[in-house]
Amino acid sequence: MTGSSITAPARSRLHDFLAPDSIAIIGASADPTKRGYKAMVGLIKGNYRGKVYPINPKVPEILGVPTYASLDDIPGPVDLALVCTPASTLTALMADCGRKGVKGAVILASGFRETGPEGAQLESQVMAAARAGGVRIIGPNTSGMFNLHKNVNLLDLRNIKAGDIGFISQSGNMLLALVLEAENNGHVGFSTYVGPGNQTDIGFNDYLRYLGEEENTRVATLYVEGFRDGQRFLQAAREITPVKPVVVYKSGATELGKKAASSHTGALAGSYEMTVDLLKQVGVSVVRHSDQILPVAEGLALMQKARGRRVAVIADGGGQATITSDRLSDAGLEVAELSEPTRKRLAAILLPQASLANPVDVAGTSDADPEVLARCMEIVAEDDNVDAVFLVGMFGGYHTRFAESLLGGEMRAAEAMIELRRRCGKPLVVYSLYAPIKPPPLRRLHEAGLPVYASIEHAVKVLQALAERGLYLQRQHGQPLQQSVAPREDMLAMFARAQTEGRDLFEFEAKNLLRAHDVAVAEERVVQTADELAEVAAYFGEQALAMKVVSKDILHKSDAGGVKLNLKGETALRAAFEHILSNCRSYDANADIRGVLVAPMAKKGIEVIVGVVRDPIFGPVLMFGLGGIFVEILEDVAFRAIPLSRFDAEAMVEQLKGRKILAGVRGEAAADKPALVDLLLKVSSIVSAYPQLSELDLNPVIAYPDGLAVVDARIIINRAMMSA
Amino acid sequence: MTGSSITAPARSRLHDFLAPDSIAIIGASADPTKRGYKAMVGLIKGNYRGKVYPINPKVPEILGVPTYASLDDIPGPVDLALVCTPASTLTALMADCGRKGVKGAVILASGFRETGPEGAQLESQVMAAARAGGVRIIGPNTSGMFNLHKNVNLLDLRNIKAGDIGFISQSGNMLLALVLEAENNGHVGFSTYVGPGNQTDIGFNDYLRYLGEEENTRVATLYVEGFRDGQRFLQAAREITPVKPVVVYKSGATELGKKAASSHTGALAGSYEMTVDLLKQVGVSVVRHSDQILPVAEGLALMQKARGRRVAVIADGGGQATITSDRLSDAGLEVAELSEPTRKRLAAILLPQASLANPVDVAGTSDADPEVLARCMEIVAEDDNVDAVFLVGMFGGYHTRFAESLLGGEMRAAEAMIELRRRCGKPLVVYSLYAPIKPPPLRRLHEAGLPVYASIEHAVKVLQALAERGLYLQRQHGQPLQQSVAPREDMLAMFARAQTEGRDLFEFEAKNLLRAHDVAVAEERVVQTADELAEVAAYFGEQALAMKVVSKDILHKSDAGGVKLNLKGETALRAAFEHILSNCRSYDANADIRGVLVAPMAKKGIEVIVGVVRDPIFGPVLMFGLGGIFVEILEDVAFRAIPLSRFDAEAMVEQLKGRKILAGVRGEAAADKPALVDLLLKVSSIVSAYPQLSELDLNPVIAYPDGLAVVDARIIINRAMMSA
Known part of the structure; x- marks a missing residue:
């Protein structure tokens, strides 16, 4: 530790x-x-x-x-x-x-x-x-357990190599698959395995803490079909990931199956993508393909992390260099910009036709002298613009491909790479066409723990996991989490009133809660009688107003004719008031109508949605997305477990596919991102303070170049607490 | 053939x-x-x-x-x-x-x-x-060539197994990678290889035709960095894919690099995704990851196609069954719904705890009797609801895992699977945890050409390629292509006039072209003097009108104050007319102003965009997408080479991520899909008739429940033809 x-x-x-x-x-x-x-x-x-x-x-x-x-x-x-x-x-x-x-x-x-x-x-x-x-x-x-460093093996599997990977798997077959894959291609070996089974007593969170402490385990790896206590798991992961890498493959079945959704946020929560967001929030390396579990776990065991996303590629042929660039870009990694001195040093040892821009293509220089590849790796590894080095091509097979006599050079190159890895501290990763046939130079690298892959795609996934872990440790880990606000007596009374009345909060109450905790929400008025409207009209002056019925019995206000928009002046307000009341009475004669909410119309801007659910597995979760079709059709939303750090809130905004819209497109002004981040943090603080709040939807919030308008707010109350 | x-x-x-x-x-x-x-x-x-x-x-x-x-x-x-x-x-x-x-x-x-x-x-x-x-x-x-069936090998590579895969690759290293992978894990072997190099004389299209005819080649496989004549390649592929599978890995670098885009369509054309769309249009199996080239090529060589997307999964453990379901769904495949008789037949041979819904989990039945797996495969293969059968789990390793004595049963199961494949004609694919160590039952399957994979992900890609090819042959191949319209004299004269004047078509001319070929475009008027407006106002009556300046010199009409919207009545029209003229004159005193276009305002509906470019590689290409942010931010568009079939046009609409919007969301009515399909086909016909047309943007087109409105139309003229 x-x-x-x-x-x-x-x-x-x-x-x-x-x-x-x-x-x-x-x-x-x-x-x-x-x-x-x-x-x-x-x-x-x-x-x-x-x-x-x-x-x-x-x-x-x-x-x-x-x-x-x-x-x-x-x-x-x-x-x-x-x-x-x-x-x-x-x-x-x-x-x-x-x-x-x-x-x-x-x-x-x-x-x-x-x-x-x-x-x-x-x-x-x-x-x-x-x-x-x-x-x-x-x-x-x-399926049982083993602890190979203690020679405890209660499974029916032999010859498993002892090593650094701790594995907790809800599938015994998945253990078997990894063991066989490791037997054939593995670099690392296993420490402890446990099948958690029904998790009656001990859950993934406990096992993760154990692996976090267990001294023979350098990477905790988990195959998860379902968490029983996701909130505790997130807490455990938050503590373990700074100490050692945690790799999770989560099968795609949702935690909850189908459930009736009472809000937009509710409809999107519980998804696979939500689980992925929450795991990443606490520094877990999430693997999406089962055949990448072992490569990623091993890569993290051997190299722990990269300083950043910038990869230098050394290649001996254009084809694989091109593929590598494509895959790095898909994985959110960057082809590092090599410094001028680095290029000069490369030029000094490579043939004139070599390409010195990254990917570096040695263009035949290595055909007669494979050691030049190791020298290139050394040169780029010393460049401050480079976070990891990726050798791509025929290395290990030059003596097969060109001349037997090159074996010596290849073996020396392998030694130089091993030495370089020891010295430079940056990840070095090798993809070789010859990996499937395991020639001596690649076997040497393999034994020394310098990973060799037979697939560019797998190697890139490893580089991605290393970079993401490095960046997590630098930027995300240790950021202070948003503190709860102090709950206010009047707000607690408001929740209690709603609970007593067996209803959720009215819109104006939800907005009052936000206002009470310093969220800027435009002033609104609830009127019970038309006579109040003269004063209201005078108060709002020239602003266009909206009116909405206040009734727990009318959920779909527009359908009931309970909404009127763009109103100005007392006469218009009075007419709308009467209309709303008569519409709603004919919609539902028994509806308990508490009045009409009068609110200024929001100006046009960029619609976003902020939501909260209390997920039965992961606890309170915040959702942020662009409004309208983005949330309804494209499900382009970001999730974070509450409480958030400021980094989390900023990252949510940056994560959206539609983030360009927030930067301003089609002549629209950009959205006030600091205000959005502030709103997300405030919502996190409020939710932490009021367990009575079960779900929240601020939809839409309209974002302007300077500030926001919370146009509609909906808060659903914890039914369990109501019955208490 | x-x-x-x-x-x-x-x-x-x-x-x-x-x-x-x-x-x-x-x-x-x-x-x-x-x-x-x-x-x-x-x-x-x-x-x-x-x-x-x-x-x-x-x-x-x-x-x-x-x-x-x-x-x-x-x-x-x-x-x-x-x-x-x-x-x-x-x-x-x-x-x-x-x-x-x-x-x-x-x-x-x-x-x-x-x-x-x-x-x-x-x-x-x-x-x-x-x-x-x-x-x-x-x-x-x-890099040279080989033709192994003729014993011609001009490469410096030995021991390549002769077989069914023809390979054309712009990267010699990629050949080497496949050869080494095949040596280790391959099922099939190679027929002809050619490195096309600079394609000075012979291009991919010629090589593809050759492989199409070459009798020892069952699958044409291509690694392409850039096509020289994409249009001919598409034509060749259209002819070859019905006869034998064509597999293409296209590296992601764009064909064109950056170019100044003169239209929305122009900005999105030339992308990797465009190339993928066009290749799929002609039945090519596009592979996106380099480590899937060999598995997909081999799978197609061995099995050619599946009848559809419905896969039956037989598994001996829950973990891999779950992963398989996730991956099938990612790949657009379906977990087949097994018929009641099939379930009964399975129940008769499986333990009570087995899961009979697909994925079928034999839940331990096979532990003592691996032959039951082959019987399950037989039963599901006979179900009409099943297009392919996927065995997932430990097969081949039961004798290692449980008892040596099970080897006989495993070998018999392998024989039964081989026999089943011969008999049933449906693809059978095996994923085994034991594939990396190649035990005898798997070696037997392998020799018999029943493919065994060590990665669920790769196996699923093969199933996907088989299904897509099968569906292409059933639905897409052989559909009549949209005929060119007969070019009209008046339209040719209109193009000639614009060419003479050194300008692109005016909006009203572009719309005239559409009208001339039976595209319903609302009637519009171009006025030169304010005096014409009385008659125009009377003509359009109560409709709200838009006015836009007509001038080749004013490209951004709104910026110049050259657009006025929502006008009604002669007075308003006159005022707007004078405004537009004075705005535009002060914007550009030398602008050649031809008048003002008066057009009815389109009602609200769903915005889409239809575009055409003449791609320098692939020739005329049609683009379709949802308008606004969908095209600008999300680049959610579909491409097809012109001419299109009706199937192509329908598939474009269905391909969009935002297609739900066309079905009607948020209370908006659905779009008239037949009218959209009809518009795409008409545009295809028109473009085929007028080589003078270089680019076209119909943006926006507004789709209604019944019909469309082409609100803006832009046609750019072929500059090469202008100078001729």
Whole structure:
């Protein structure tokens, strides 16, 4: 945990049993096809140095290890129990484990929540028994776990290379896929694996904290189908990502499935893209393709981060240089602008036809002298404009392609690259056409932890993850988060009133809440009788006004004829007032009409939307987008978990595809970005202060060159709190 | 060419020398590092059965083959010359080749157009000499060629497996990359390779036609940095794709680089996305990632096409099934809805916990009996709702994962899958975690041409290419193309007048052209004097009118005060007329003002844009998009080469990201899609008839529930034709 500015949290209790000194196998078996046998093999063949206690009352020994009839018969303490018996046995067994002082239990059995209500009930019983005895549960319905640095392997997999990658996966097959991929092409190896199964007790957030502390793990990697407590996970990630990289592949199924949306924000929240935004907010490296999980995790394990997005490319042929430029640009990376001295140094060692602009194309210089590639890498690595170096082409195959005698030069080049990596601290990455056949120079790089890829696309994804992590650490991490405002008595009373009346906030109340906390909202008036309109008309003077009915029973005000626009003068106001009332009464004779809101019409400007939901997985989430079709058709919105930092708010604005519109197009003026950022931060502060607020939609907010107008505001109240 | 409804074109002359019976090596060498030696090795070690004539006046023989002092000394005819000598020798050599009757020359030398004007001049001279002698040129600046079925290998690459993939690549390294990838993981092998180099004589279109005819090639694959004659390429592809698959990787650099855009359409044309749209229009399988070229080419070689997008997934674990669903959806494919009988048949052979909805998760049934996977594939393959079958998971590794004894069952399953493929005609594709380590069952599938992938992402790309090709052949191919209208005398005179006056068409003229060819454009009037306005006002009656200045010298009419909107009645028209004239005179005192256009204001509706450019590479191209920010900010537009089919026009509308807007959102009515399609087809017809028309922008066109209004029309004239 060195290098972190965060106070180290209490050491995770998971260490007690994920690095156990003693293991009981409940349901140990002499039948080689059973998990209770295979786990024994895994421990014994894997040279586990702790104590192994097979529990089986029927046979005296398994694989030469004496068995015990029950947990109680075991002489010493038991850190971890592997439970191989069926679901029905679990409640009693957890009580036994508690009595014995077992710290954690890996429960393989399925037949719990995933099968329906009865299974869910059984799961609760098992959990209650475990909790009563102080036993932590991995699973149930888990594929198992390993901790290779402790020689603990409770899985039925052999020959897994021990290394730096900690992996938590809701799919056992995904572990298997990575292990096989690593066996064939991997650079790094694995530290700890856990299948979290149903996450009954221990969730992704706990495992992430454990991997964050676990000293043999340099990268925490997670395959997630669903988080159970996303809010805690975000908090854990916020603390871990500054210390070590966290890689997440999130499968695309939404967290929530379909739900009735009561606001625009509600309709867009819960999406895959929301999850991605929130994970990135806390520094997670999100991988979108399953075949990039291992390359990205390994790249981060080996190189941790890049200082920025500027990549120098050294190529020995135009084709791959062109592809590389295309892919770097797709990935939001930049082809670094090489300095004049760098170009001169390159010119001195390359043939005249070489291209010195990045991508540097050595144009045949290396055909007879592959070492020149290493020298080029050295030169560009020393350029301050370069954050990472990417060698692209035939390296490793020159001795095959041109002349056997080039092997020596290639091996020397490999050594020079390894030495350069040690010295310069910038990521060096190699794509080679010859990677699939693993010639000696590439094998040498590979052994030295200098990554070699067989796909330009994968290499670029690694560079992207390194740059994004570097930039996160420089810019995003450690930014102060927006503090909650102090809740005001009058506002609390307003919420309480609405709760008592069984309704959400009226628009004017929602705007009052914003005003109460220093959001500039134009002054408005609610009138109950037409007689008040003379004074109102005089007050607003020449401004064009809008009138809207105030009633909890009329949700679609326009449909009910409850809205009139562009009104000026007392006469017009009076006529509109009567119209609205008669329209609304004929729309719904029983509607409880509290009056009519009179508000100045907003000038034309750029429409945006600001929304908040309390996501059942991730907690309060802020959404920002351009209004109208952008949010409705293109779903061009940004999400951040509340509370936000100022960086988060600024990044939300910059993230939109339609951000050019905020900069002013088609003769329209630019939007006041500082005011937008300020609004996002204020909304974050307000939401933190009022748990009564369940959803918020400011739609539209109209942005001007100087300032904003909140035209409509809707706040939905927490129904759970209402019934309380 | 069987199965094609197209009249077979004359057999390509390229056969004469790409499948040569005799080869002269000009610049043959005894130095093993020289191409003139390596090519000899390639021919001799490759068992070339034709005649080889090394030309070298200094040594008597090379590799045991007697040399000749010059071409003239060769006794028999020479089909192909490989020219290894420098650029400066080429002009004379081409004359020699012509005299000798050499049919084609592969010119390796660089130092031509790619080096600047002098090189370009030399290239022209060489071309002229070759043409005079009837010699076709491959290159110059080519990496060479091979035709493995004829044992011709003029490259310096060994052990390339002969097979079905024809490859034309502007990057020699890309060939090398594919060859190495194929050596490691390939299913198919190569037929002919050519590096087109500078395409001085023979371009991609010619090579494509050759591959289309070449009987050993089942898939034509092209790596393209730039087309020289895109229009001919599209024509060739239109003819070849029905006969065999054509795969193109186009590098992202634009065809044109930056150019000053004289219209919205002009600004967006020439993009990578335009090229992709045009290639897809003619049935090309476009690959966007370089590491997908080989898998997609091989998948098409092995399976040609799928009937549709509906994929049945058989999986042995939830994780990969979930990932597969996500990726299928990203790729525009569908998870097939399995019929009730299919589900019942699956239920009969699977454990109760299996999931019978697609993805089918066998949930452990296969752990002890991997053959059940083949039976599941058989059952779903027989379902009419299924177009392709995708097996996902551990297949091939059950005997490693669970018990050695399962190998027999896995091998039998592999045989059953191979047999099923033979029988059912639907694509079967396998993703296996074990693909990287190539266990026997996977090796068996591989040998039998049933493709096995190590990446879900790659497998899905193959399924996508198969579905898109299948749908192209069913729906798009063979649709009649829009005929040109007959050009009208009065319109030709109008173009001639504008040409004489050195200007583009006036808006009213552009609209007249549209009206002349049955595009409904609201009636308008051009007035020269205020006195005409009484009659005009009476004519248009109650309609609100717009007035715009008519002048070739005033391009930005609004800026000049040359536009007035929402006018009603003679008085208003007169005032506006005087205003416009005085504004424009003070804007530009020398402007040639031809009058003022009076047009009815269009009602509100959905704005779209229709544009045409004559792309220097691809010829006339139509663009369609939603108006305003969609085109300006989001660049959400579709392109098609002119002439279009009705299918093309319909597909353009459906392709837009914002297509939901055309269906009507936010209370707006839907757009009249048939009218839009009709407009696109009419514009295609008009553009085909008038080569004088260089660019066209109808912006905006306003779409209503019934019909359209062309609000503004701009036509730019072909400057080249003007000077003629």
